[in-house]
Each structure stands twice: as structure tokens, then as C-alpha cells.
Amino acid sequence: MQRRQWLTLAAGLVGSTASKLACAARDELKTVPFGRNPWLQPLRGYVDGLDRVAEGLGEGLRVRGRLPAGLAGTLFRNGPGLLERGGKRYAHWFDGDGLLQAWRFEGDGRVTHQARFVQTRKFRAEQEAGEFLVPAFGTRIDARLPVRGPDDMNTANTSVTMQAGRLYALWEGGSATELDPQTLRTLGPRAWAPELAGVPFSAHPKREPDGTLWNFGTFAGKLVLYQIGADGTLQRSQVLALPGAPMVHDFVVTERFLVFLLPPLSLDFASLRDAGSSFAGAMRFDATQSTRVLVIDKPTLQPRRQFELPAQLLFHFGNGWDRGDQIVLDYVSTDAQEFLSGDFNSMLGGERDLSRSVPRMQFLQLDLASGRTRQHERPEGLEFPQVDPRVVARRHRYLYSPAMGAASTHSTPERWGFSAVQRLDLRREHIERFDFGPYAVVEEQLLVPKPGSSQEGQGWLIGTGFDVRAQRSFAVVFDAEAISAGPLARVDLPYWVPYGFHGHFHPA
Ligand SMILES: [Fe+2]
Known part of the structure; x- marks a missing residue:
């Protein structure tokens, strides 16, 4: 790839893929043997994409306990499933190709499991070549294929959603990739309008109770907003300028507003240009700057007001709601230095040697009239917060998440991940939790409403983990x-x- 092409692309990706995290160095492809840390083995991924499981189907699975009558449907999950090719391994977890899973609960106690790689353009080309061919977010790789836009590097590896019966694998740097919900066969990139073909569509869309799906994408200092109807068609879109090309991974929706937090992360173009860094390696966090809050009016899709918070880094929101001049929202803050240290890169070698900081739930109140903000946090370590889908953009009482357990997964150098599941009751300031003990890693848990129920929280909490x-x-x-x-x-x-x-x- 020509240097000019690279920089054009880099400019396009500022605020998209680059928002995930930062690591100052150690972004070379790895060739050392994968380490033996038992908590980290799933980070190895499926080597060369040939593993039988990756295309296989698990049937007749063993069920302990009793699956509830009435639980019928599919838990789709997405994540980086291929991190090693041709004896070389990515330096960063976020670089792997998307592996789409379908856990199908049949409603009669039976469950099946299926997993397939998303057949992006990148995946197919690299599968054929038997080696990595294009740059990745956190690993420096010289392009050996033309990179004409973000979709030439699209790994479709971050999230998954369904809208109007169509299934999409999501990656914030580029297009949503459509798959067949039954077979998980890849159908290709989805353009919501001809002029939006190839424009980033983030991995954190928000669905309101009426089925309206809101999303955004960031590229080249621009923020694109999408409003998609319950019928799956684009109702409105808007492109806004974002001064400073900030990095954005997630957002919240309230009944009247869209709210973005814009951390002071930027891309060091000299590092990209002269040192050939990966995007992650070229990211800089400026703790002397503020994290800006951008509030956008839904009716006009134009900025309503900006706020400033102390510099902080975050990935995920729980939920947001508004009343009068007040906007209330919650999110999980992340220690910027932890990410800048490159800890994730050591994990991709199968060993880890740093104790991690604790991501914590933050509660933020914005006053549109006065411009004042109020923020407080809770001490528990957690990530991947979720709410009942019936209260998205409305006042919520409960937050569900994986959380640090008593035998904390962060308390010893080798342990990694969360070992407990919890519900935080915001009304009573009370936590209810189950701890799997030190030998489990708990992933995101989703609230699935019980059929016929109407109250927030009446549902099942469903998620995955690793024994x-x-x-x-x-x-x-x-x-x-x-x-x-x-x-x-x-x-x-x-x-x-x-x-x-x-x-x-x-x-179902
Ligand atoms: Fe995310």
C-alpha cells in the first residue's frame, strides 16, 4: 500500500477502529509459542481457521439443571475467533476475525451450538493465502492487498444484532456484514443507503422498545448517525463534524437525545507514518484534556449542548434516560494507562504478567439548563453492562453484568476475566450476585424478558463463560x-x- 493511501485510510479510521484501546508498543506479529496460562487458552483462537469446531455444530449438548419452559430462541455471539495464521499470531485481541456463534434454545430443553467465521473479504483472501495480508488495528502488518477503504480490513468481530429478521455481524470501523440467521452463511456488507456504502456502522446500536434502531459511525473527523425503523429500512441519517477526531466505541439513547462521550484519545500520525505503528500503537491519551459530552437532539439530529468531564476512557454504556432538563446515564470507565501499557499484547502470547486495574460503573447526570454535571462511581469491578431491552432509553432500575468475584480474577497475576454475575439494583443500591469461583471466566450476560411478563427485570439472564x-x-x-x-x-x-x-x- 502506498504511504498516502495508508494515511488516507488512517484518517478515515480515526474515531472508529482506533477507539478500542491503546498500546504503545509490542504490536509486531508474534511467533513465540503460545503460553500455558489456562485462563488465556481461548485467546489463542482457532489456528488457521481449520479447527473442526469453527464450522461445526454441537448437538445433543449436556444440560445441567433445568432449562426453563418457554425459553426458546437463539443467543448469537461474536468475537475474535482467529488470531493466528501461518505460524504468526496477532499482537492484539481485537484483531481476530469474527467468529459468529449461535446457541439455539429449542424451548423443549434441547440446545444446539453452531459457530462459523464471518466470511469477510479479508478473511477469504487470507484463508486462501494462508497468512495475514492486511494491517490490523493492534498489529503492524504491511498491506499485501489493496486497502481502498475500511471494509478491506473489516473483521466483523465485535458484536451481532438482528433487525427485521436480518442478522448482522458488527465492527465499528466499517460496514455491518449480513449473515443468514439459520446457517450463519455470510451474505456480505450491508449498505443502508447507496451513499452510505462502506461508511462505518458501530458495534453498539441501541434498540428502543418500539423497534427503532439507532446507531453511529465515525470516520475522518465525522460522526454519522443512523435511525433505522423496525422494518429494517433507513429512516434518517446525518453526518456531523467532530472537531479533533475523537474516538467513540458506544453511546446512549434517551427518549429525546443521543449522547456521546468523547475521550481525549488521538492518533499520532507521525508514529503511523514514520515508525509504521499499528493504529493502537499510535494512540495517545491526553490526561490534561477533558472528555467531552456531546448531546444531540433526536428531532433535528443536531448538537444541542456540550459538557466537559475530567479526562477518562470508556468503552461501554449501560443506559440513559431524560426528564425535563436532566439526562441521566451510566457507563464503565477504563484505566487509560492500563490500556496504554500494552497489557493486552502480552496476553496474546498466552501469558500475562500485569495486574489489571478495575473498570467501574460511573453514574452521570447532565443538566441541560445550567451546563452542570454530576458524576459518581461504584467500587465494584465490572464490564459489559446490560439492561432489560424494555427499558432502553427509559428510566432503568437494574444493571446486569459480569463482575469480579470473591476470588478475584484480577487478584493474582495469572487469573484473568470476571468470575461472577451480578444485578445492581439502582433503586435500593443493592447488589445480587452469583460467584462461579476462581476457575471460571464469565462473559456478557443478556436479559431476556419472560414471555407474558411486563415488569423490568422479569426475565432470564443468559450468557456464556469458560470453565x-x-x-x-x-x-x-x-x-x-x-x-x-x-x-x-x-x-x-x-x-x-x-x-x-x-x-x-x-x-423464536
Ligand atoms: Fe463493545
Whole structure:
């Protein structure tokens, strides 16, 4: 790739892929043997994409406990599933090709599991070549294929959603990739309008209770907004200028507003240009600057007001709502230095040697009239917060998440990940949790409303995890109103699946 092309592309990706995290160095492809840390084995991914599991189907899975009657539907999950090719391994977890999983709950106690790689243009070309061919977010690789736009590097590896019966694998740097929900066969990139072909569509769309899907994308100092109807068609879109090309991974929607937090992360173009750094390696966090809050009016899709917060880095929001001049929202803050240190890169070698900082839930109140902000946090370590889908953009009472357990996964150098599942009751300031103990890694948990229920929180909590001793992946189902009683059912796979990021439950 020509240097000019590279810089054009880099400019296009500022605020998109680059928002995930930063690591100052150690972004070379790895060739050392994968380490033996048992918590990290799923980070190895499926070597060369040939593993039988990757295209296979798990049937007749063992179920412990009793799956609830009425639980029928599919838990789709996505994450980086291929991190090594031709004896070389990515330096960064976020670089792997998307592996789409479908855990199908049949409603009669049976469960099947299926997983397929998203057949992006990049994946197919590299599969054929048997080696990595294009630059990745966190690994420096000289392009050996033309990179004409972000979709030439699209790994479709971050999240998954369904809208109007169509299934999409999501990656914030480029287009959504459509798949067949039954076979997981890849159908190709989705353009929401001809003029939006190839424009980034983030991995964190928000669906309101009426089925309206909101999303955004960032590229070249621009913020694109999407409003998609319950019928799956684009209702409105808007392109806004974003001064300073900030990095954005997620956002919140309230009944009247869209709210973005813009951390002071930027891309060091000299590092990209002269040192050939990866995007992650060229990211800089300026703690002397503020994290800006951008509030956009839904009716006009224009900025309404900006606020400033102390510099902070974040990935995920829980939910947001508004009343009068007040906007209330919550999100998980992340220690910027932890990410800048390149800890993730050491993990991709199968060993880790740093203790991690604790990501914490932050609660933010914005006053549109006065411009004042109020922020406080809770001490518990957690990530991947979720709410009942019936309260998205409305006042919520409960936040569900994986969380640090008593035998904290962050308390020893080798342990990694969250070992507990929790519900935070914001009204009572009360936490209910179940701890799987030190030998489990718990991933994102989704609230699935019970059929016929109407109250927030009346549902099942469904998610996945990894049994460290057995080296197997599992899915668990809790009664979301009795989490401390433990899972109602647990489904163990006869194999492990690489750690993933986000999922979506689609009722049958
Ligand atoms: Fe995310």
C-alpha cells in the first residue's frame, strides 16, 4: 500500500477502529509459542481457521439443571475467533476475525451450538493465502492487498444484532456484514443507503422498545448517525463534524437525545507514518484534556449542548434516560494507562504478567439548563453492562453484568476475566450476585424478558463463560430475579470457543 493511501485510510479510521484501546508498543506479529496460562487458552483462537469446531455444530449438548419452559430462541455471539495464521499470531485481541456463534434454545430443553467465521473479504483472501495480508488495528502488518477503504480490513468481530429478521455481524470501523440467521452463511456488507456504502456502522446500536434502531459511525473527523425503523429500512441519517477526531466505541439513547462521550484519545500520525505503528500503537491519551459530552437532539439530529468531564476512557454504556432538563446515564470507565501499557499484547502470547486495574460503573447526570454535571462511581469491578431491552432509553432500575468475584480474577497475576454475575439494583443500591469461583471466566450476560411478563427485570439472564479447569465453554441461564440462587441451567460444550465480546438474543 502506498504511504498516502495508508494515511488516507488512517484518517478515515480515526474515531472508529482506533477507539478500542491503546498500546504503545509490542504490536509486531508474534511467533513465540503460545503460553500455558489456562485462563488465556481461548485467546489463542482457532489456528488457521481449520479447527473442526469453527464450522461445526454441537448437538445433543449436556444440560445441567433445568432449562426453563418457554425459553426458546437463539443467543448469537461474536468475537475474535482467529488470531493466528501461518505460524504468526496477532499482537492484539481485537484483531481476530469474527467468529459468529449461535446457541439455539429449542424451548423443549434441547440446545444446539453452531459457530462459523464471518466470511469477510479479508478473511477469504487470507484463508486462501494462508497468512495475514492486511494491517490490523493492534498489529503492524504491511498491506499485501489493496486497502481502498475500511471494509478491506473489516473483521466483523465485535458484536451481532438482528433487525427485521436480518442478522448482522458488527465492527465499528466499517460496514455491518449480513449473515443468514439459520446457517450463519455470510451474505456480505450491508449498505443502508447507496451513499452510505462502506461508511462505518458501530458495534453498539441501541434498540428502543418500539423497534427503532439507532446507531453511529465515525470516520475522518465525522460522526454519522443512523435511525433505522423496525422494518429494517433507513429512516434518517446525518453526518456531523467532530472537531479533533475523537474516538467513540458506544453511546446512549434517551427518549429525546443521543449522547456521546468523547475521550481525549488521538492518533499520532507521525508514529503511523514514520515508525509504521499499528493504529493502537499510535494512540495517545491526553490526561490534561477533558472528555467531552456531546448531546444531540433526536428531532433535528443536531448538537444541542456540550459538557466537559475530567479526562477518562470508556468503552461501554449501560443506559440513559431524560426528564425535563436532566439526562441521566451510566457507563464503565477504563484505566487509560492500563490500556496504554500494552497489557493486552502480552496476553496474546498466552501469558500475562500485569495486574489489571478495575473498570467501574460511573453514574452521570447532565443538566441541560445550567451546563452542570454530576458524576459518581461504584467500587465494584465490572464490564459489559446490560439492561432489560424494555427499558432502553427509559428510566432503568437494574444493571446486569459480569463482575469480579470473591476470588478475584484480577487478584493474582495469572487469573484473568470476571468470575461472577451480578444485578445492581439502582433503586435500593443493592447488589445480587452469583460467584462461579476462581476457575471460571464469565462473559456478557443478556436479559431476556419472560414471555407474558411486563415488569423490568422479569426475565432470564443468559450468557456464556469458560470453565478454566475443564478447558470448555458453557452457557448459563439464571432467573434474573434470583441470581444468587445460581443458574437454573448450564450447558457445557465438549470444546472451547474463543472469548467473545457481545451478543444478541433473538426469541423464536
Ligand atoms: Fe463493545
